[in-house]
Amino acid sequence: MNNHSVIPAFDFREMVQAKNGEVVTTSRKIAKYFGKRHGDVLRKIEQVKADCSREFSQRNFASADYIDEQGKVRPMYSLTKDGWIMVVMGFTGKAAAAIKESYIAAFNWMAEQLSRRMAIGEEMQHRYAIKETRSKLKGTIGSRLMNERKKEKRVLAVEHEYILQVTQPELLIN
16 A cells, blocks of 8 residues: 555656645646546536535636647636645546555544554543542642642643643644
């Protein structure tokens, strides 16, 4: 599954460009990379647009034109990453399968990371609960132990905050 030698080494930076602060690609670049006729890619995009919500289509597919080798103005699309994924996930063939496998591998990796983080967090929370309970008991016994509890309380609060950070990571999605 990690062997992506099905498709030649490809620099995805060739497929994308920055436009108005957003990363986009074109239907022509998609056709070239996947070895498909541009007309077929245009039809696929129209099909995807028809299946998706109006908001999604407007946000991720922009009509554009280009001038072909004969000097004629031809239609094409400019697509965002999300639009690109919607179109490519419907493709078949080795190149499309390799990209789908990469996405599956990325999701599996993320699920594994979250699962591992959860297990570590549960262990940390268990140890914290034991420390907190012992510290609370100290506070009920006598004045000397109450002072210990005051000191421990601050340390335990910091530890609890750290456990929350470990078990509830921020996702950086963009």
